[in-house]
Amino acid sequence: MDILLWGVLPYVMMVVLVGGLIWRYRYDQFGWTTRSSQLYESKLLRIGSPVFHFGLLAVIAGHFFGLVIPMSWTKAVGMSQEFYHFNALFVGSVAGVGTLGGILLLIYRRRTTGPVFMATTRNDKLMYVVLTAAIVFGLWTTLASVFLGGEGHNYRETVSPWFRSLFIFQPDIAAMATAPFAFHLHTLVGMLLFTIWPFTRLVHAFTAPLHYLFRPYIVYRSRDKGRIAGRVVAAPVRRGWSAVGTRDRDTRNK
Amino acid sequence: MRVMAQMGMVMNLDKCIGCHTCSVTCKQAWTNRAGTEYVWFNNVETRPGQGYPRRYEDQEKWQGGWALNKRGKLVLKAGGRVSKMLGLFASPVQPELKDYYEPWTYDYKTLIDAPLGDDFPVARPKSLITGKDTKITWSANWDDDLGGSPEMGHLDPIIEKLRRESEDTIKLEFEKTFMFYLPRICEHCLNPSCMASCPSGAIYKRVEDGIVLVDQDKCRGWRQCVTGCPYKKMYFNHKTGKAEKCTFCYPRIEVGLPTVCSETCVGRLRYLGLFLYDADKVTEAASVTDPQELYDAQMDVLLDPHDPAVMAAARAQGIQDDWIDAAQRSPVYALAKVYKVALPLHPEYRTMPMVWYVPPLSPVVDLLKEQGHDAEDYGNLFGAIDALRIPVEYLAELFTAGDADRVTAVLKKLAAMRSYMRGISLGNDPDDAIPAAVGMEGQEMYEMYRLMAIAKYEERYVIPQAHMEQAHDLEEMGCSLDFDGGPGMQDSPFGEASGKPVPVAIETFNALRDRQTSDSVAGEQSLRGRVNLLNWDGNGAPQGLFPEKRDEPQMSADSPAHGGGRAGPSPDAAGPSASSSGASGNPADNAPGAIAREE
Ligand code: HEM
Ligand code: SF4
Ligand code: SF4
Numbered sequence: 070m071d072i073l074l075w076g077v078l079p080y081v082m083m084v085v086l087v088g089g090l091i092w093r094y095r096y097d098q099f100g101w102t103t104r105s106s107q108l109y110e111s112k113l114l115r116i117g118s119p120v121f122h123f124g125l126l127a128v129i130a131g132h133f134f135g136l137v138i139p140m141s142w143t144k145a146v147g148m149s150q151e152f153y154h155f156n157a158l159f160v161g162s163v164a165g166v167g168t169l170g171g172i173l174l175l176i177y178r179r180r181t182t183g184p185v186f187m188a189t190t191r192n193d194k195l196m197y198v199v200l201t202a203a204i205v206f207g208l209w210t211t212l213a214s215v216f217l218g219g220e221g222h223n224y225r226e227t228v229s230p231w232f233r234s235l236f237i238f239q240p241d242i243a244a245m246a247t248a249p250f251a252f253h254l255h256t257l258v259g260m261l262l263f264t265i266w267p268f269t270r271l272v273h274a275f276t277a278p279l280h281y282l283f284r285p286y287i288v289y290r291s292r293d294k295g296r297i298a299g300r301v302v303a304a305p306v307r308r309g310w311s312a313v314g315t316r317d318r319d320t321r322n323k
Numbered sequence: 324m325r326v327m328a329q330m331g332m333v334m335n336l337d338k339c340i341g342c343h344t345c346s347v348t349c350k351q352a353w354t355n356r357a358g359t360e361y362v363w364f365n366n367v368e369t370r371p372g373q374g375y376p377r378r379y380e381d382q383e384k385w386q387g388g389w390a391l392n393k394r395g396k397l398v399l400k401a402g403g404r405v406s407k408m409l410g411l412f413a414s415p416v417q418p419e420l421k422d423y424y425e426p427w428t429y430d431y432k433t434l435i436d437a438p439l440g441d442d443f444p445v446a447r448p449k450s451l452i453t454g455k456d457t458k459i460t461w462s463a464n465w466d467d468d469l470g471g472s473p474e475m476g477h478l479d480p481i482i483e484k485l486r487r488e489s490e491d492t493i494k495l496e497f498e499k500t501f502m503f504y505l506p507r508i509c510e511h512c513l514n515p516s517c518m519a520s521c522p523s524g525a526i527y528k529r530v531e532d533g534i535v536l537v538d539q540d541k542c543r544g545w546r547q548c549v550t551g552c553p554y555k556k557m558y559f560n561h562k563t564g565k566a567e568k569c570t571f572c573y574p575r576i577e578v579g580l581p582t583v584c585s586e587t588c589v590g591r592l593r594y595l596g597l598f599l600y601d602a603d604k605v606t607e608a609a610s611v612t613d614p615q616e617l618y619d620a621q622m623d624v625l626l627d628p629h630d631p632a633v634m635a636a637a638r639a640q641g642i643q644d645d646w647i648d649a650a651q652r653s654p655v656y657a658l659a660k661v662y663k664v665a666l667p668l669h670p671e672y673r674t675m676p677m678v679w680y681v682p683p684l685s686p687v688v689d690l691l692k693e694q695g696h697d698a699e700d701y702g703n704l705f706g707a708i709d710a711l712r713i714p715v716e717y718l719a720e721l722f723t724a725g726d727a728d729r730v731t732a733v734l735k736k737l738a739a740m741r742s743y744m745r746g747i748s749l750g751n752d753p754d755d756a757i758p759a760a761v762g763m764e765g766q767e768m769y770e771m772y773r774l775m776a777i778a779k780y781e782e783r784y785v786i787p788q789a790h791m792e793q794a795h796d797l798e799e800m801g802c803s804l805d806f807d808g809g810p811g812m813q814d815s816p817f818g819e820a821s822g823k824p825v826p827v828a829i830e831t832f833n834a835l836r837d838r839q840t841s842d843s844v845a846g847e848q849s850l851r852g853r854v855n856l857l858n859w860d861g862n863g864a865p866q867g868l869f870p871e872k873r874d875e876p877q878m879s880a881d882s883p884a885h886g887g888g889r890a891g892p893s894p895d896a897a898g899p900s901a902s903s904s905g906a907s908g909n910p911a912d913n914a915p916g917a918i919a920r921e922e
Contacts, residue, residue, distance in 0.1 A: 098540035102564035105544050107417050109452070109561070118413040184420075184452045188561070276543050278411075278522030282404050286519035287605075290527040 074257070075245040079235050082260045089267025090275060103273040109184040117178060121171025127164035128207070131157065136232045140225040150223070158215050165208045172201055196269040199262045206255040213251040222249050228256070325602040326626060326637040328646055329513065329533030329677055330571060330595065330786075331655040332585070333665045334506055335775060336683040337737070338592035341468065341504040343367050345584035345593075349508075352583045353570065353827055358562025360426035360451045363463050364569035365584045367506045371472070371479040371717065374507075375463045376422040379555040380480040380669070386416045387553030388516050388672030389609060397610045397673065399519055401550050407522065416550045424461040426451040469502050481720045485713070501686035501714045505721075508584060509556040509569035510668065510676030511535050513600060513624065514609045517568070520551025526566075531789065532597075533677065534571045542566050553672040577789040585784065594778075596653030596785040597646065598677065599626040599637060605675060614671040614724040621667060621675055625660050628653070649787035654774055655679065662771045664733050666722035681775070682722055682730055684737045686714040699745045701757055704738035736761045736771075744772050 093101065107114050135157065143153055176197055179185050214222050231245035245256075266272065349365040368374045382388060386401040401407065401416060429446035437444035450457035466475060477483060511528075515535055518526040525541035526548055528534070537548075537557075544564040548557040560567050572582035576595075580586070585593035601624055608620035626633045628650035637647050650656065658665040658681065665679035687707050691698040698704065708715060708731055715727050715734065723729040743757040743765075758768040774782065 099563070099565075101540075102542065102544035104564035105414075105546055105559065106561075107414060107546065108420050108559055111413075111417060111419050115413045115415075122412040183455075187453065273543060276523070278408075278524075278543065278545065280524065281408060281522035284524050287514065288518055288521075288524050288527040289530050291530040 071242050071246040074253075075231060075242045076240045078257075078260055079240070082264050086263045086266055090272070093267050093272060101272055101276065102270075104188070104270050106179075106182075106185045106188055109188070110178060110182045113174060113178040113182075117171050117174035119171075120167050121175055124164045124167030124169075124171055127160065128168055131161050131164060135225065136229050139229070139233070140223075154215060158211060161211045162208070165204065165211055169201075169204050169208060172197075172204060176201070192269055196265065196271060199258065199265060200271075203255065203258045203262045206251065206258055210251045210255045213249055222252070224248060224252055228252050324626075324633075324636045326599050326633060326640045326642060327530065327533065327602045328637075328642055328650065329598045329600055330511065330576060331533075331598045331653075331659070331677045331679065332508070332582075333594040333655045333658045333679045333681065335592040335594075335681040336503055336505065337681065337685050338590040339367070339504040339506060339683075340590055341367055341369065342589050343464070344587050344589050345506055346463075348587040349569075349584045352572070354558075354567070356560075356562075356827070357451075358560040359558065359567060361420060361423045361463075362558040362560070362567065364556070364558075365506060365508045366463050367504050368464060369467050369469060370503055370505050370721070371476060371482050372466045372469070373475065373478050373480075374505075375424075376418050376555050377461070378478060378480050379418075379553075382553055382672070384416070385418070385553070385555070386550055387555065388551075388674055389514070389519075390673070391610065391612065395610065395612060397606060399516055399551060400553075401520065401547075407520065407547055411522065411545055411547075414546050414550060417546060418549065418555065420452065421461075424463060424465070425457060427457050427459060469500065472500075481717055484720065485716055501690065501711075501717075503683040503686060505680075506584075507554065507556070507668070508678060509535065509552075509571070510554055510674065510678045511569075511571055513602075513605045513621075513675035513677060514673065515552075516672070516674050517548040517552040517557045520547040521545070522547055529573075532571075532573075532576065534573050534576070535568070536570060536573070537566050537568055539563075539565050553669065553674065554676075576786055579786045579788040581784040581786065591783065594654040594658060594783050596655040597628075597650040597787065598653065598656055598659075599628050599633060599642075599647075599650050600624045601626055609673045609675055614673075615726040615729075617670040617673065618667065618723055618726070618729065621670060622660060624675065625656070627660075628656065643787075643790060646787045649785050652785045654778065654783055654785060657771075657774060662736070662767075662774075664736055664771070664775075666729070666733065668722060669724075670722075671724040680722060681737070682718045682733055684734055684741070687711055687734065687738070688741075690714075699742055701739050701742035701760065704742065705735055705760075708734045708738065732761070736763070739763070740768055740772050740775070743768055744776075 144150075179189055179193075179197075210224070214224050227244050227248040231241045231248075234241035234244075245253075345365045346363055346367055350363060353364055354360075354362040363375065366375045374380060379385060379387075382400060388400050389397050390400040392398045399407070402410070427448045427450050430449055431446050433444050434446050448457050448459050449455065466472065469476075477486065511534055513533070515526070515528065518528065518535065521542075522545050523541050523543050525538045525543070527536060527538065529536065542565040544559070544566070546559050546566065548566050549555070549559055551557070557566055557568050559565075572580075572584075575582060575586075581593075581595050585595055604624050608624045609617070611617055611620045628634065628637075628647060634647055637650075638644070655665070659679050664681050666682060667676045667679055669676070684704075687704065688698045690711060691703055691707050696703050696707075712727075715730055716725075718734075719725050719727040719730045739757045739761045743754065746752075746754050746757070747769075753765050753769075755765045758765050763771075
């Protein structure tokens with residue numbers, strides 16, 4: 070059972086996640102959108118969505134710290150266990166509660182604003198259930214890591230080594246198996262979330278438009294694949310945009 | 324010099340009778356779909372008036388277009404790249420449906436289905452957003468013909484500004500009302516702020532003809548373009564979650580046909596043709612400090628297609644000879660740069676708009692006539708233009724960033740042309756003093772008259788065809804090969820708005836064919852549960868016309884035409900794909916004949 074849960078399932082999830090994303094990216098560019106509902110309702114969204122998303126970004130950063138960076142490293146830079154835990158609890162709870170509050174507000178908005186509710190698909194509903202569950206159980210683990218059994222559970226000796234071991238294909242199943250139930254539950258729900266991810270609107274997170282910071286403001290495209298503004302170019306240009314090299318646009322916006 | 328070609332349009336506002344034919348035909352062609360009910364790529368607004376969406380010109384509120392920062396550099400008014408990214412989670416400035424209007428239809432069926440009785444049956448308005456009864460309180464042209472202007476006149480941002488600047492005069496003079504129509508489409512700007520705002524880089528300008536389009540595959544629905552466009556001509560399709568805009572009817576332009584709005588214009592007031600412009604100069608021109616000089620800067624960017632140096636450079640850039648020839652015969656170039664009677668709309672937004680307007684002389688003429696003067700006499704007209712400060716200043720706020728002299732000069736040219744031609748048609752000798760008074764030659768004025776008053780179809784629309792060697796890539800046509808026979812039934816697990824976008828023309832074609840060849844409710848077979856409003860003839864309510872109702876039986880469920888019909892995939896039913904979770908479950912989901920299942 071442990072082998073199945075902590076040795077096989079993570080890889081199944083990865084395959085579905087990566088495969089699903091690739092498949093959807095190739096097949097369903099048109100459906101790849103935030104499906105914004107701001108046109109219907111703006112007031113609550115303007116509060117809920119930033120609180121949720123910024124909280125979530127902090128949570129993701131927290132996961133990175135907790136799971137990826139080994140305890141020995143933080144020790145090496147002189148960070149005491151107590152200090153780490155205080156941080157994790159404090160920052161983690163603020164971020165977690167923000168995320169939870171944000172998503173509850175968003176769900177409340179979805180349910181009570183007529184047009185927004187009507188634009189909510191079954192797919193969305195499933196996603197909300199899983200996502201909220203992941204967040205709630207996540208908060209539980211945060212608490213568990215501090216208060217469980219008196220002095221808390223140090224997941225950096227159980228979950229984290231397992232997590233890192235996944236990437237070298239030698240899953241440390243034993244370590245994970247000893248983690249308390251709260252962690253097991255959160256991890257499972259998390260894996261479920263990543264499994265359905267490619268098939269929900271959550272895909273928008275993978276196309277966060279970071280390249281906006283670097284691209285030229287004005288985008289030209291040529292109808293003709295082999296030609297950009299009269300210059301014959303060797304490599305076929307995708308039916309996409311290309312800088313045509315106008316002096317003011319491409320040089321100025323560096 | 325980097326010569327590029329740009330399709331442009333000129334509208335002669337004196338001829339607009341406000342019939343909205345352009346809006347309607349454009350809607351039939353492009354935005355007759357669920358998700359774009361509220362969208363008008365072409366709309367005609369009465370000025371003074373609030374416009375559509377309401378008060379879109381108030382850029383302090385809407386933050387559209389460009390502005391100069393303290394160092395004189397051109398920046399998006401809504402903020403730089405970083406601040407835009409931070410505002411991505413909930414767009415800080417975003418029009419809501421109520422700023423446009425809540426689209427509606429009527430339940431026409433009651434008109435024919437109502438039992439015999441004393442009362443006249445009434446078709447009630449139904450919201451196309453919620454499907455519920457609705458009260459109509461606004462629309463795209465609610466204040467048409469100055470409707471409601473005593474109460475709402477002050478809501479026009481331009482009137483507001485003029486009033487602020489000279490409190491009392493306007494209150495007095497505004498009593499002498501004036502009015503004209505302003506048809507608006509996307510400006511296909513040379514320096515489009517919609518494009519600059521798009522985080523995904525999905526909006527692009529075509530190198531060949533300057534048409535600005537949205538890549539439906541690349542758009543991710545961040546909606547920054549809606550904020551970015553100062554003319555609010557970027558729209559969010561709330562069904563597909565993607566931005567859409569006027570396409571300049573590129574599939575028609577590519578084969579040399581005028582846009583739908585031009586072709587169907589009753590007043591024949593639209594002109595289409597090419598500009599050649601220097602793409603290297605655009606940013607510089609859009610950055611001049613004084614907004615009133617933007618017009619001149621924009622003029623300088625437009626190149627003279629007869630200039631041998633320009634022609635050589637154009638050829639070097641790969642522009643074909645027939646396109647250069649078309650640029651030389653271009654009516655829009657003639658009106659904008661040779662005769663200088665066409666002006667850009669709101670140059671102060673710094674987007675370098677490429678749809679131009681000949682300002683209307685009619686407010687002046689009407690007022691003269693009303694007061695019993697000879698409205699053909701150029702002396703009278705000139706005097707009136709100078710005296711009627713309000714209409715002129717209003718036009719100046721629209722077309723020249725407030726430079727009244729420039730508008731006056733254009734109006735005087737039009738006035739002179741009017742008197743000059745009246746003289747000629749009365750059989751008098753042409754009075755060359757009249758053109759001279761506005762700095763023109765008699766012959767030149769006559770030619771301008773010809774172009775503005777009697778130009779034939781081929782002279783109004785000079786559209787070179789796209790070259791065949793590019794044909795494989797003409798987007799809409801290229802697609803249509805893939806869509807031989809139409810979109811078919813390729814359902815995707817993510818519902819209607821996923822997979823490959825169906826070209827609008829194909830969708831509309833299929834919808835029409837359906838309607839003409841079947842007796843059942845339109846849209847059942849081929850539209851994948853999506854509604855094309857065009858094919859709805861009041862025969863029941865097709866699936867998906869209204870969003871699924873949860874608590875009451877679907878209105879259409881009892882329609883005779885609908886009974887027993889198969890329920891198409893519901894408009895938003897993107898059920899979890901079977902592969903994604905074991906929990907797909909309920910067999911009733913797939914049962915044939917399941918009509919609008921309750922959740
Ligand atoms: C970092 C990149 C991300 C960006 C730029 C982003 C942006 C957005 C935007 C623009 C919306 C649409 C809001 C609206 O107008 O209705 C949205 C909705 C949403 N996003 Fe994100 N998102 C990101 C990451 C994520 C992640 C990682 C998750 C979840 C794990 C997530 C979950 C959601 C959910 C659940 C909604 C729907 C909210 C609602 O309308 O109820 N997002 N996001
Ligand atoms: S008018 Fe058209 S091209 Fe110009 S900014 Fe708006 S949408 Fe873009
Ligand atoms: S050019 Fe075509 S798409 Fe644009 S407003 Fe006119 S008819 Fe509509």
